[in-house]
Amino acid sequence: MALQKRLDYGFNGYQVPPTPRAARSVRRRCVFKRKADDQQMCAFDLLATVAGKLLLDGESPASAHTSCGKEQPAALEDSFGKEEKDENKPLEKILPASGITTSDCSEKVGPAEQLVNDDCKLRLGIFTPSVDVESSGFRLPANCGSEDESRKLIKMETASTRNLSISNKASLCSSGHSEALDRKPSALVSPVDSLKFPFCRDNTPCSSFPGNQDNVKLVNRDDDENSSECNEPGTRNKAFKPQPRVGDRRFRKLLASKHCKITPNVKDDERYNADTERCDYLNRKNNIKRQRSMRDYPFKKRKLYDCSSVSNSEEGVSSDGICTVPENGTNGGGLGPGPTLPGAIPNPTPAAGGNASFHSRNSQVKLKIKSFRVPELYIEIPENATVGSLKRTVLEAVNAVLGGGLRVGVLLQGKKIRDDNKTLLQTGISQDNKMDTLGFTLEPSPTPAPIRLYPEDRRGQLLCDSPQPLARYPPTPSITQNGGQQRNLDTPPDLPGTSFNNFIESDHDSAPSPPGMSLQRTTSESKALVPVPSMKQDALAVVPLRKSKRSESAQRRIRRPFTVAEVEALVQAVEKLGTGRWRDVKLRAFDSAKHRTYVDLKDKWKTLVHTARISPQQRRGEPVPQELLDRVLTAHAYWSQQQAKQQLKSQPDTSLLL
DNA sequence: ATTAGGG
DNA sequence: CCCTAAT
Structure with missing residues (x-):
């Protein structure tokens, strides 16, 4: 690397040690670095900050983009919006023109930076396909007080993403209540406005079986070799593994789930958080459904899979006590394990001081989350890496972030709402005038046991303090997972954008994205977002250090279900x-x-x-x-x-x- | 390097 | 999928 110049796309996050495999691969390297001052934060914090602006239905129709363009997932977009097609072309060749430069990214990123010579930061944005509100919007049954308008449709616009200044995250994190921190846009951001990641891709490598006759040979492009090394199990960053499961599912649901109903019942949330183990099934299911629907998303959850397995082990190991317990403590006191039907009327959760009376009425608040933006990622990659590898690298980075386990935070007027037990009505979310100031953030999920880099960090408290997401999307209850056949009607697994895993997994195919999905640039970034300090990240941050039993030895191969x-x-x-x-x-x-x-x-x-x-x-x-x-x-x-x-x-x- | 079988 | 034992 000494000789090699690397592009550093910034993501203020964590450092991911190259896996053995990656190391072997001379072609490229992916290194995530976290800022020095940010060492303890988890990358997720930053990444996940997403704010959404909620608009009342009809307020700005124009803003609701439902169309989906066809772009390659993880396509690297240059500043001019032109996509580099030649994946094999060395980056150095295209960079100059593309606006991605190796020029000056002077900021030091931290300890890891020795590896990096130049830092160029690209902003990554992830866009979820817009979901039709009617069918896919989240429904939040809220207890409504005075107005009985049965429903309010809210469209959430993409919130702008900003970099959090991490400097005093400590305080932020610990403080139990939200302060809207103000973040300054990171100076690191390169000219490249953003990378767009379509959530909806429908590349299916899937092969229709060619030969009918005797000699059937599968033409499998699934070559490990060619496919991104990054994706390879070995290459995968272990660092991220810890969070995947929960986040995976959750994230998926958040993003794409259509027909997702979120009941205000906080307890449900809690319960869901706890269930981290069904991810595999979910994923599997998703895959299946996807295929059934003819949409094969090439990406499987390869990474997640690996991650989870590894992470699990890690979790167990982590001594911090940070618990794997999702979020119980604070609010959700006793969540009954029993599955709650989606449509079920939420039990009024008497928040301290809450008005119990409110719950008598339920107005539905519909929210539409158009997209989430991922703040910043730092990626290190050799200059001579190919575009294809860059794509994969970015994909991996994004995946690591997204798949790492996310939780949702709710911001109202710049303040984080931590009390999950409050009803929308109580918090004012249901009020029209406040819709504009409603934002959502993606935060690292505390659930996965984090491995901490620094023993002395205050992670513990942070975790505890971590805000409880108001409306977390409840994963489909076990029902869905167990019986292959039975699934919750409310949560069709098939949504294109839904499974991030898939997205990630398919390195090789670059099939056209499914119709209906589009990548749009978010123009609204500037507004809407409220700064959310990332706190629980600590947990995530820890990853890099972790030494799993396996880490040294060969990693488990990625699971690749037979088609x-x-x-x-x-x-x-x-x-x-x-x-x-x-x-x-x-x-x-x-x-x-x-x-x-x-x-x-x-x-x-x-x-x-x-x-x-x-x-x-x-x-x-x-x-x-x-x-x-x-x-x-x-x-x-x-x-x-x-x-x-x-x-x-x-x-x-x-x-x-x- | 393969095959067979348990984990 | 992994790991091992036996070929």
Whole structure:
């Protein structure tokens, strides 16, 4: 690196040590650095600050953009709005023209900066597809006092994102109440206004199975090698792992969920926070649904997956006591575990001093969150890296942030509302005149056990103090996750923008984004956002130091569920070759799928056989056509028999003896 | 390097 | 998917 010049996209966050794999990869490096003074903060803090402006319905129709452009996800956009198409082109070649420069980014970023020579910061913005309010808006049943207007539609505009000055975050964090901090826009921001990340992409690498005949070979572009190294498990930053699960789900829901209803019931929130373990299922489900809907989002949650696994271990280890407990303490006293139906009327949560009377009426407040913007990311990448790698790097960075576990904060008139138990009415959110000042922020979720960099940090208190999001989007109750079939009607998993995971995962494909989704530049950034100090970040920040048992050794490979096409290829190959010849099967049908080893195929077959034997209701993951499963059983039976015969022949003695 | 099977 | 044992 000494010789190499790096671009540093700023994200005031954490540093992510290159994973072994990344290290090996000469091509690029991704390093997240956090500012020196910001060491203890978690990147998430910064990133996640998002503010939203709520507009009353109809207030500014123009602002509601629902169209979705087709852009590549994570496409690097130069300042001119022109997208660099050649991913293989070295950055240095395009940078000058693109406005991304290596020029002067003088700010020191912190300890890590030794690695960095030049810092160029790009602002990253993430845009969620606008969601139709009607169908997708969040509904917040609120107890309404005087006015019974049944519903207010609120459109939330993208809030502007700003960099938080982190200097005194300590105070910020600890102070229990929100102060609107004022942040100054970071000087680091490069000319590049923002990178846009469409949430809605529909690239499906998915392969329709090509060959119908005998030799089916999957053309798998899923090469590990080519795909971003960053995405590779090994490359993945472990630092981020801790938060993923919860955040993942939550985030997804926040972003995309249509039909999400949020009940004011705080308790629900709490409950949801607690459940971090179902992410996998959720993800899986999402994938499935997605496919069913014909929208294959290429990105799978590869990273998240890894992250979670790692993080978990970390969590367990972390001694801070920061708990993994999501947020209980303060408000949610006893959240009943039982799932609350979305439509259920929230129990009035008597906040201290709250007006119990209010809850008698429920007015619905509809909110539409058009997009969230991710504040700043620092990315370090070699100058000669390709655009494609840059994209992946950015994607990874964003993913790390988003997938790390987010929670939502609610700001009203610049103040953070910490009491989750208050009703919208009580806080004034339901009042029209205050809608404008309503903002949402994304904050790192405290849930994942953070690993702290500095032992002495005051993280503990911070965590405790952390504000409770007013309206957190409740993840679908366990129902959804368990029964593959049954899902909450209110939360269709399929939304394009919904799964961030997917987004992240697909490094290779750059399919066109699904119609309807657009990336728009947020013009409103300037307004609306209220500064939110990030506090719990500490937890996140910790990550870098963590040494997981695994960290040193090879990392677990990313989970890559077999697609139906792959299954078909496998079945076909096995039908022909039989079981026990996995190497041949691999060569025959998965020769190009570098990430599928013969062991994987063997394992898959094993699971397929199992899957075929269990009832459809018990099956999880992407549904495999019954027809294929039947073939699996047939082939399995046949080859098992063959095998038996073989053995019989080879060892007649045995039979004789018996 | 493969195969088989348990975890 | 991982890990191991046995080939």
